[in-house]
Amino acid sequence: MSIMIDYKALFKITYGLYIVCSGDKTHGNGFISNTVFQITSEPPQFAASCNKENYTCELIEKSGVFSVSILQEDTQADLIGRFGFRSGKDFDKLESLNVKYGETGVPIVQDASIAIMEFKVVKSQDMGTHMLFIGELVNAELLDGELEPLTYAFYREVKKGLAPKNAPTYIDKSKLQDDAVENIRSIYKCAACGYIYDSNKEDIAFEDLPDDWTCPVCGSEKEDFIKI
Amino acid sequence: MSIMIDYKALFKITYGLYIVCSGDKTHGNGFISNTVFQITSEPPQFAASCNKENYTCELIEKSGVFSVSILQEDTQADLIGRFGFRSGKDFDKLESLNVKYGETGVPIVQDASIAIMEFKVVKSQDMGTHMLFIGELVNAELLDGELEPLTYAFYREVKKGLAPKNAPTYIDKSKLQDDAVENIRSIYKCAACGYIYDSNKEDIAFEDLPDDWTCPVCGSEKEDFIKI
Numbered sequence: 001m002s003i004m005i006d007y008k009a010l011f012k013i014t015y016g017l018y019i020v021c022s023g024d025k026t027h028g029n030g031f032i033s034n035t036v037f038q039i040t041s042e043p044p045q046f047a048a049s050c051n052k053e054n055y056t057c058e059l060i061e062k063s064g065v066f067s068v069s070i071l072q073e074d075t076q077a078d079l080i081g082r083f084g085f086r087s088g089k090d091f092d093k094l095e096s097l098n099v100k101y102g103e104t105g106v107p108i109v110q111d112a113s114i115a116i117m118e119f120k121v122v123k124s125q126d127m128g129t130h131m132l133f134i135g136e137l138v139n140a141e142l143l144d145g146e147l148e149p150l151t152y153a154f155y156r157e158v159k160k161g162l163a164p165k166n167a168p169t170y171i172d173k174s175k176l177q178d179d180a181v182e183n184i185r186s187i188y189k190c191a192a193c194g195y196i197y198d199s200n201k202e203d204i205a206f207e208d209l210p211d212d213w214t215c216p217v218c219g220s221e222k223e224d225f226i227k228i
Numbered sequence: 229m230s231i232m233i234d235y236k237a238l239f240k241i242t243y244g245l246y247i248v249c250s251g252d253k254t255h256g257n258g259f260i261s262n263t264v265f266q267i268t269s270e271p272p273q274f275a276a277s278c279n280k281e282n283y284t285c286e287l288i289e290k291s292g293v294f295s296v297s298i299l300q301e302d303t304q305a306d307l308i309g310r311f312g313f314r315s316g317k318d319f320d321k322l323e324s325l326n327v328k329y330g331e332t333g334v335p336i337v338q339d340a341s342i343a344i345m346e347f348k349v350v351k352s353q354d355m356g357t358h359m360l361f362i363g364e365l366v367n368a369e370l371l372d373g374e375l376e377p378l379t380y381a382f383y384r385e386v387k388k389g390l391a392p393k394n395a396p397t398y399i400d401k402s403k404l405q406d407d408a409v410e411n412i413r414s415i416y417k418c419a420a421c422g423y424i425y426d427s428n429k430e431d432i433a434f435e436d437l438p439d440d441w442t443c444p445v446c447g448s449e450k451e452d453f454i455k456i
Contacts, residue, residue: 009368012298012377013264014244018278036241037263039277040358041398049267070240079339115237130268139398140237149240170269
């Protein structure tokens with residue numbers, strides 16, 4: 001069988017962006033997810049894919065609960081950076097955020113969120129690098145009916161956001177067909193937080209990022225980056 | 229535990245719209261899906277939720293393969309109607325369409341599609357009303373890199389499209405909190421194809437549909453509907 005995958009085709013699948021949290025008041029954590037989907041209507045059951053290396057994955061397995069916060073379109077990069085590019089093993093991602101605790105005790109982030117939901121895990125499926133958790137909806141609350149949700153396409157195209165390596169949709173730059181024979185490109189480091197932007201692994205070279213682009217981890221300006 | 233679900237919160241989850249097909253040259257069929265998503269990157273594995281009452285569900289179980297066509301934003305209502313509101317048990321949905329057959333023999337609809345993908349089922353999970361099929365990507369082809377994909381939000385808000393009852397995201401009107409105490413509303417029938425628009429079961433009353441709204445099944449004008 002001839003296998004021929006154009007990874008650019010995969011970018012045409014539509015996703016939102018969410019903060020998925022688990023744990024309890026003592027040990028809570030979350031990560032940025034684009035894979036939260038409803039799979040049945042009666043009862044309302046949803047699926048979420050979570051990389052096994054995420055600390056949240058361990059917490060979901062232990063506690064059997066998770067929450068989903070649907071982010072608004074103008075969510076600040078530093079919130080996404082906090083949940084998407086740093087590990088909760090090293091610091092408390094929920095500290096100083098507007099977090100409430102659901103009926104199940106799960107932490108639910110309310111910052112930049114237009115709707116929040118709470119789930120009890122009813123099934124889980126080992127998918128190799130990721131766990132696919134299936135949760136039954138326990139609570140759902142609309143926080144703002146007017147604001148638009150942040151989509152993954154908007155995050156990538158308008159906000160020039162990046163996919164962390166742990167994302168189910170992460171695509172190594174070498175797999176994008178048009179870019180197969182390119183030279184080595186620049187690597188920059190954020191002077192404030194140490195975040196590395198390696199142009200070889202991203203869709204766009206550091207030099208081509210817009211001037212108002214900011215560090216996805218700490219929100220520093222583009223000019224605060226140092227070439228290494 | 230107090231359970232409180234505001235179903236309007238669920239509308240804030242972002243989805244695309246796809247034609248999912250299965251079978252082979254002799255018996256092929258497809259349905260409209262909004263739940264196609266990537267769950268791992270290495271290898272690229274995807275999930276798709278399919279109502280057990282869909283004829284395509286049976287075909288996926290038998291053949292172990294399925295295809296996904298990512299629809300463009302200006303997809304015509306009659307194509308969606310053909311795949312979303314009629315059963316393939318009664319007629320050949322693929323007839324007279326631009327269908328190609330993949331490496332696995334699965335039919336792939338190319339009409340109104342900006343990208344097409346082909347999968348081999350590696351796992352399946354019984355979710356009650358639906359089967360969740362997990363497929364490994366065999367082929368992916370970008371047909372048009374410029375056109376935007378049709379999102380479920382655009383289909384609902386701009387095109388005033390409806391969710392079929394078999395959809396994972398179908399919400400019975402009675403569950404939308406603001407509309408809990410409403411009177412019985414009108415029911416209209418398409419004079420051309422017999423499609424029933426029951427305002428009681430939809431987000432919007434027939435009378436409030438825009439003048440350029442057309443029958444989701446056959447494309448007839450709004451004025452061709454008869455009150456019953």
